Amino acid sequence: MTEVRPELGTFRLLHAFAEYFDSTALHVAALREGMLAALAVPGGAGRRQLLVTFRQNERLHQELTGRGCDDLRVRAALEELEALLARERGVRRARRRELA
Amino acid sequence: MKHIRCAVCLDPRRHDIESELADGARLRPSARKHGLSYDCLWRHWRRHVTPEQKDKLRFGDAPAHKLKGMVAEAEISVLKDLNFSRRSLIEALEATPAEDANARAALTGRLHENARIRGQISGELSKSSLITNNSLTVIMQSPALQEFLQGLAAKLRPFPDALRAVVVWLETREAQALEAVSSTAPTLEHVP
Numbered sequence: 001m002t003e004v005r006p007e008l009g010t011f012r013l014l015h016a017f018a019e020y021f022d023s024t025a026l027h028v029a030a031l032r033e034g035m036l037a038a039l040a041v042p043g044g045a046g047r048r049q050l051l052v053t054f055r056q057n058e059r060l061h062q063e064l065t066g067r068g069c070d071d072l073r074v075r076a077a078l079e080e081l082e083a084l085l086a087r088e089r090g091v092r093r094a095r096r097r098e099l100a
Numbered sequence: 101m102k103h104i105r106c107a108v109c110l111d112p113r114r115h116d117i118e119s120e121l122a123d124g125a126r127l128r129p130s131a132r133k134h135g136l137s138y139d140c141l142w143r144h145w146r147r148h149v150t151p152e153q154k155d156k157l158r159f160g161d162a163p164a165h166k167l168k169g170m171v172a173e174a175e176i177s178v179l180k181d182l183n184f185s186r187r188s189l190i191e192a193l194e195a196t197p198a199e200d201a202n203a204r205a206a207l208t209g210r211l212h213e214n215a216r217i218r219g220q221i222s223g224e225l226s227k228s229s230l231i232t233n234n235s236l237t238v239i240m241q242s243p244a245l246q247e248f249l250q251g252l253a254a255k256l257r258p259f260p261d262a263l264r265a266v267v268v269w270l271e272t273r274e275a276q277a278l279e280a281v282s283s284t285a286p287t288l289e290h291v292p
Contacts (some may be wrong), residue, residue, distance in 0.1 A: 015190060020248055024219040027186075031211055034193065038204045046201025053205045056212045063225055 011037060025064045032057050036073055051081040107136060108144035121145055122157035179221060186214050 014030030017023075035057065039050055054077045061069050069075075108114055113134060120130055131141040193207045219225030256263040 012194075021244070024215050024222065024224045027215050027218075028212070031208055031215070034204075035208055038198065038201055038208075041198045041201070045199075046203075046205055049205035050201045050208075053208050053212070056209060060212055060216060060219075064219060 025061070028057060028060050028064060032061070032069070032071070032074065036077075039077060048081075048084060051077055051084065054078055055081060106144050106148055107140050109148055111136070117141070118145075118149060118153075119157055122154055179218065182214055182218050182221075186211065186218075189214065 011030050011034035014026060014033055018026035018030055032054075035050060035053060039047070054074065058069055058074065058078060108117060111117065111134075117130065117134055117136075121127070127141050127145065128138050131138045134141075189207055189211050193204060193211070196203045196207065216225065252266070253263070256266060
């Protein structure tokens with residue numbers, strides 16, 4: 001049996017459930033847990049990319065279950081992404097203004 | 101096996117040349133690139149490299165599920181192929197270092213795409229928002245679920261704390277579900 005890293009425990013367990021029940025929604029939930037574990041690892045590189053993937057996960061979850069995810073950690077990640085994108089938009093706007 | 105009179109067999113770049121040919125490179129351009137004669141390369145590829153070696157060069161020491169994935173890709177079914185690719189992606193994700201968030205995000209993105217395609221094929225995801233799938237599945241009576249719960253209980257038996265925690269959680273969930281049902285308005289209201 002392959003060794004499971006502690007932070008991937010929930011991810012592996014949910015994937016096993018999803019395989020067993022053959023449920024795409026459970027697979028999406030497993031991916032969410034995996035992303036949350038990755039987000040908890042300190043170190044900034046790639047955080048933005050990870051946050052963008054959260055939006056993809058949330059959209060898929062919504063399409064599969066008909067409602068958004070209630071998990072507060074997911075809400076926090078999505079809010080962080082919104083803030084990041086707004087900041088980037090602001091920077092781009094300022095640069096355009098400077099060029100004009 | 102090396103043939104002492106074959107220039108390719110004795111060439112230190114032998115592995116690179118053979119890998120290129122296994123990947124589909126043509127003999128003539130390859131011979132020109134490496135400064136060898138076409139006939140010599142043709143002879144080497146035809147006579148000195150066995151079909152097994154060619155397969156190994158083409159697929160490497162691929163695990164069985166990867167090879168099965170290739171077969172599925174060719175003929176069996178899209179869903180099976182998606183299963184194999186999902187398994188490979190999960191393996192890659194598990195092998196990725198925890199600090200490499202970029203790689204993990206990229207792999208997770210691919211897994212989402214995989215889930216989306218699966219959902220569309222299996223009908224879990226409808227293509228149009230105007231279509232609503234109304235289906236009722238009584239999973240509590242499903243033999244698969246019963247088997248699953250029995251298996252889970254058996255695996256948890258050596259760990260009484262974990263077993264108790266799971267049972268408490270299931271009971272809480274059930275109580276919450278019952279409460280939700282009893283708090284909703286009755287479907288038929290009798291007004292005398």
